[in-house]
Amino acid sequence: MDLLTVTGVVAGYSAADQILKGLDFTVRDGEIVCIVGPNGAGKSTLLKVIFGLLRPEAGTVLLRDRSIAGLRPREITALGVAYVPQExxxxxxxxxxxxxxxxxxxxxxxxxxxxxxxxxxxxxxxxxxxxxxxxxxxxxxxxxxxxxxxxxQPAILLLDEPSAGLSPLAAQGLFRDIQAINREGVAIALVEQNANEALEISDRAYILVDGRNSRDGDARALAADPEIRRIFLGG
Ligand SMILES: Nc1ncnc2c1ncn2[C@@H]1O[C@H](COP(=O)(O)OP(=O)(O)OP(=O)(O)O)[C@@H](O)[C@H]1O
Ligand SMILES: [Mg+2]
Structure with missing residues (x-):
């Protein structure tokens, strides 16, 4: 069942400058869903919209059947969403x-x-x-x-580049911890630069480019896709 459903979201930091240009994103119960894409694609902005730090100009954000777009972060927290910022x-x-x-x-x-x-x-x-x-x-x-x-005790945890700056070994440990949290019943939306490792622990993934959906689907299938390997995963 869908836990979080983002549909057609348009958002930015000023009226003149749209960053998210009609984005779709879904997390189902029990899933780890990874978000990858180039610097500036809008990955952190998407998490900020979900957590209520940024109000979308258009589109919907549903937690189960309830609209949370426009609520305050503390209200969204009370509904079961937790957020770990990038910095x-x-x-x-x-x-x-x-x-x-x-x-x-x-x-x-x-x-x-x-x-x-x-x-x-x-x-x-x-x-x-x-x-x-x-x-x-x-x-x-x-x-x-x-x-x-x-x-x-969130139902869903939003993580913005948790492995940034960590050694490969520390990152591996962190990814194992994320998997363990997920097995305890917490759905996870994971923004990551270490795309290979993140795709390995994810059920599904979204590739964002310039504020739009580029590709999405089964994480393993995307990780094995030659075009995606060439463009996003370093060959
Ligand atoms: N507080 C802000 N005010 C104005 N513009 C912002 C702000 N935060 C981000 N932006 C702009 O929004 C765009 C998307 O930024 P965002 O942080 O969502 O990218 P990202 O995909 O998370 O990138 P990275 O991989 O570098 O973390 C960028 O062009 C950025 O300059
Ligand atoms: Mg970011």
């Missing part, structure tokens, strides 16, 4: 534990139970709970950012 996604001077508490701020009841759950899910966060977030490695910071998002 500035943790509070560096706060401890790991305080960061997780901030993640759960939108729904304060039961924060301590959920805190325990997230620290069990990611033992490194439990071990380092008293350390300032700035002392974490790049990979650990991304895990913390995901942990913060999971504090609201």
């Amino acid at each position: 500035h996604n943790i509070f560096a001077s706060m401890t790991v534990r305080e960061n997780l508490e901030m993640g759960g701020y939108a729904d304060r009841a039961g924060v301590s139970g959920r805190l325990d759950g997230v620290m069990q899910r990611f033992p490194v966060l439990g071990r380092k709970r008293r350390q300032a977030a700035r002392t974490l490695s790049g990979g650990e910071r991304q895990i913390l950012a995901m942990g913060m998002a999971l504090m609201v």
Whole structure:
């Protein structure tokens, strides 16, 4: 069943400049759906529209059957959508534990139970709970950012380039964590530059070019497509 349905979305940062030019995007229950495309294609902009940081000029955004376009991020969070931005996604001077508490701020009841759950899910966060977030490695910071998002027990998690800047080994670990979160029942929309690795863990994928849908379909089929390999995956 469709969990998130974006249809014909037009959006931009000013009236004169459309970035998304009529975009379609769907995430079904249980799926990992990856979004790839060149720099500036509008991948982050799409996630911002879904999370309510940017109001679409046209088109619809449905969560199940409910329109969420135009709602505020905090209202969208309460409906089960969590978002990890591409940058500035943790509070560096706060401890790991305080960061997780901030993640759960939108729904304060039961924060301590959920805190325990997230620290069990990611033992490194439990071990380092008293350390300032700035002392974490790049990979650990991304895990913390995901942990913060999971504090609201979302139905869908929007991840914007979680593996950016990580070593290949750390990225591999992160992709395994994303798969594990997904197996626990959270649908995932994943924007990634590491397209090969992302397609490997995804069910379906969308290729965006200049604010429009270029190709979409089964992730493995797209990863094996010679034209896509040539243009987007480095041969
Ligand atoms: N806050 C903003 N104000 C004005 N223009 C913006 C803003 N953020 C992004 N843009 C523009 O919107 C376009 C799409 O940006 P977006 O961040 O969605 O691309 P992206 O596909 O995520 O790229 P990348 O792979 O580099 O992260 C770009 O031309 C960018 O310059
Ligand atoms: Mg981006």
